[in-house]
Amino acid sequence: xxxxxxxxxxxxDDLHVEFRTRAGVVKAVNGVSYSLNAGExxxxxxxxxxxxxxxxxxxxxxxxxxxxxxxGGQIRFKGTDLLQLSEEARTRIRGEGIAxxxxxxxxxxxxxxxxxWQISEMFRVHRGMSKRDAMKKAVELMDRVRIPAARERVNDxxxxxSGGMRQRIMIAMAIALDPELLIADEPTTALDVTVQxxxxxxxxxxRRESGMALILITHDLGVVADVAxxxxxxxxxxxxxxxxxxxxxxxxxxxxxxxxxESIPRVDLKGRxxxxxxxxxxxxxxxxxxxxxxxxxPYRRAACASDVPPLYQVGWTRGSACHYWxxxxxxxxx
Amino acid sequence: MGRYAIRRLLxxxxxxxxxxxxxxxxxxxxxxxxxxxxxxxxxxxxSVVEVLTEQYHxxxxxxxxxxxxxxGVLFRADLGSTYQGVPVADLLASxxxxxxxxxxxxxAIEAVVGVGLGVWAALRRGKAVDTMILAATLVxxxxxxxxxxFVLQLVLGVKLKQWTGLDVFPVSGVGDGLRGYILxxxxxxxxxIAYLARLAxxxxxxxxxxxxxxxxxxxxxPRGRVITRHALxxxxxxxxxxxxxxxxxxxxxxxxxxGIFNLPGLGNLLFRGxxxxxxxxxxxxxxxxxxxxxxxxxIVDMLYAVLDPRIRYE
Numbered sequence: 278x279x280x281x282x283x284x285x286x287x288x289x290d291d292l293h294v295e296f297r298t299r300a301g302v303v304k305a306v307n308g309v310s311y312s313l314n315a316g317e318x319x320x321x322x323x324x325x326x327x328x329x330x331x332x333x334x335x336x337x338x339x340x341x342x343x344x345x346x347x348x349g350g351q352i353r354f355k356g357t358d359l360l361q362l363s364e365e366a367r368t369r370i371r372g373e374g375i376a377x378x379x380x381x382x383x384x385x386x387x388x389x390x391x392x393x394w395q396i397s398e399m400f401r402v403h404r405g406m407s408k409r410d411a412m413k414k415a416v417e418l419m420d421r422v423r424i425p426a427a428r429e430r431v432n433d434x435x436x437x438x439s440g441g442m443r444q445r446i447m448i449a450m451a452i453a454l455d456p457e458l459l460i461a462d463e464p465t466t467a468l469d470v471t472v473q474x475x476x477x478x479x480x481x482x483x484r485r486e487s488g489m490a491l492i493l494i495t496h497d498l499g500v501v502a503d504v505a506x507x508x509x510x511x512x513x514x515x516x517x518x519x520x521x522x523x524x525x526x527x528x529x530x531x532x533x534x535x536x537x538x539e540s541i542p543r544v545d546l547k548g549r550x551x552x553x554x555x556x557x558x559x560x561x562x563x564x565x566x567x568x569x570x571x572x573x574x575p576y577r578r579a580a581c582a583s584d585v586p587p588l589y590q591v592g593w594t595r596g597s598a599c600h601y602w603x604x605x606x607x608x609x610x611x
Numbered sequence: 612m613g614r615y616a617i618r619r620l621l622x623x624x625x626x627x628x629x630x631x632x633x634x635x636x637x638x639x640x641x642x643x644x645x646x647x648x649x650x651x652x653x654x655x656x657x658s659v660v661e662v663l664t665e666q667y668h669x670x671x672x673x674x675x676x677x678x679x680x681x682x683g684v685l686f687r688a689d690l691g692s693t694y695q696g697v698p699v700a701d702l703l704a705s706x707x708x709x710x711x712x713x714x715x716x717x718x719a720i721e722a723v724v725g726v727g728l729g730v731w732a733a734l735r736r737g738k739a740v741d742t743m744i745l746a747a748t749l750v751x752x753x754x755x756x757x758x759x760x761f762v763l764q765l766v767l768g769v770k771l772k773q774w775t776g777l778d779v780f781p782v783s784g785v786g787d788g789l790r791g792y793i794l795x796x797x798x799x800x801x802x803x804i805a806y807l808a809r810l811a812x813x814x815x816x817x818x819x820x821x822x823x824x825x826x827x828x829x830x831x832x833p834r835g836r837v838i839t840r841h842a843l844x845x846x847x848x849x850x851x852x853x854x855x856x857x858x859x860x861x862x863x864x865x866x867x868x869x870g871i872f873n874l875p876g877l878g879n880l881l882f883r884g885x886x887x888x889x890x891x892x893x894x895x896x897x898x899x900x901x902x903x904x905x906x907x908x909x910i911v912d913m914l915y916a917v918l919d920p921r922i923r924y925e
Binding site: 337339364365368370371372373376379381384385386388389390399403434436447 | 829845
């Protein structure tokens with residue numbers, strides 16, 4: 278699928294992001310690299326504070342600077358480093374090339390404008406369409422994300438819709454200009470389980486139809502399995518493991534991933550104590566030295582506290598940032 | 612919404628009646644005989660006092676006096692007259708337009724300067740401009756209107772003319788058309804400018820942190836559009852409601868400003884009315900102010916529903 282000569286759609290290379298707060302410098306992202314080809318779906322998995330959303334916001338260029346600052350690395354979109362572009366050039370790429378949807382659609386939609394106005398704004402501002410034509414396009418889009426009675430509801434306000442419908446409106450807005458990359462930042466976290474499935478299905482379908490690439494940020498392992506091609510697991514502002522989705526589920530090569538997979542409640546083990554990763558996620562203000570996961574890791578040795586593990590190549594297609602990845606991999610196979 | 616407005620206006624009727632009674636009682640409780648003091652230093656002859664006292668029912672019990680007054684207002688649309696015989700309705704008509712001009716000009720100044728400063732500060736949060744605006748507004752709220760009034764009158768009204776020979780701001784009176792209102796309007800608006808600037812600053816700064824602003828940026832909207840359309844439309848909701856409610860406050864505050872600049876407005880009329888114990892005048896002016904207040908509040912509530920689609924009145 279991937280050839281060495283092909284330029285990836287998006288390549289994040291050794292990205293560093295800091296937040297300068299009164300309490301000190303928070304190193305939110307510490308050397309994240311990933312790449313994504315056209316049409317591919319990458320899931321970025323991690324708990325709160327792992328840096329997964331911050332990485333996405335850096336790609337989108339919507340970090341609040343200050344307090345945030347990108348202190349190193351490159352973000353290449355179709356070969357161009359976005360970090361070197363002027364603000365005007367980046368504004369043009371947002372919405373046209375890369376679009377984003379957010380966790381809480383109610384607060385992410387402007388309460389004082391109708392949903393039709395907010396969707397059609399994409400066409401009016403980016404394409405210079407007339408109000409009437411842009412509204413027609415908005416209705417088409419609302420149909421496309423399967424909002425019932427789109428024509429009647431186009432002049433309703435966000436608060437008049439249900440949570441699932443609001444997220445559909447966000448999606449309609451994001452896909453309006455056929456972006457090549459859609460970043461979905463926990464798109465289903467705020468929704469009911471049944472609605473979650475519908476939204477994921479819609480995203481998968483739209484992706485198939487349009488051939489856009491998708492970065493799916495989530496902390497929900499269940500959401501990922503059906504949709505993603507590859508998974509990147511983040512911890513303490515780093516990618517600790519990346520792998521094709523089935524390899525990762527079958528045999529994790531990092532103790533953290535392994536812990537996550539074991540934490541999923543299983544019906545066949547009903548009645549037994551739920552497994553949890555020991556300890557608490559580290560404060561990004563004060564990350565442990567060496568491997569950030571070592572205080573919670575069942576595999577830890579002396580070296581883990583002092584040496585930051587590089588992302589070791591595990592086979593052709595995957596990587597693990599654990600000094601003892603072989604052991605973890607073997608333990609999983611047994 | 613129409614039904615809501617009508618209900619609110621009906622609610623205003625007992626409020627207005629109550630306020631007339633209250634003011635009537637307060638003026639009644641003031642010491643001194645208004646008829647006797649009509650003559651100034653020279654006591655009027657006892658027969659004159661007797662005739663006038665009877666003519667204005669001043670020898671009758673309090674509630675009967677009130678009945679004479681309110682009966683005239685309700686059944687004959689007669690607001691009474693001063694003890695010199697000038698109809699209160701005429702006085703209100705001539706002074707109200709002066710105060711209205713002053714208030715509207717102050718409101719315009721307040722809106723432009725206050726919102727302007729607030730928005731400027733919010734967009735430069737934490738920078739020198741922001742700190743300066745915050746400090747300046749703090750000074751403005753701390754200095755009484757009496758001080759700002761007399762200082763501005765002296766510096767811009769008197770000294771400016773002496774120094775430059777230019778007659779920019781009249782020292783007092785309304786002889787020069789609207790020009791005479793500029794300085795008093797600034798003085799009247801001073802306090803409100805400070806409050807409004809701070810309100811606009813806080814409101815916009817908060818909105819700029821909202822998720823939907825991040826969405827607008829992520830949609831690829833230019834920064835100018837994000838601020839003017841997406842942010843200001845939300846941030847100005849509390850600002851507009853404050854402005855509406857402030858009309859009543861400004862009219863009330865005009866008493867001092869009109870005094871300083873000697874403008875023949877409601878405030879001046881009220882002051883003289885209280886001084887001379889002219890019962891119908893005081894009741895008329897205060898009730899008019901209460902009415903303005905009620906109507907402004909109603910308009911503000913209606914405006915609120917127009918500006919924020921999440922609010923509906925049934």
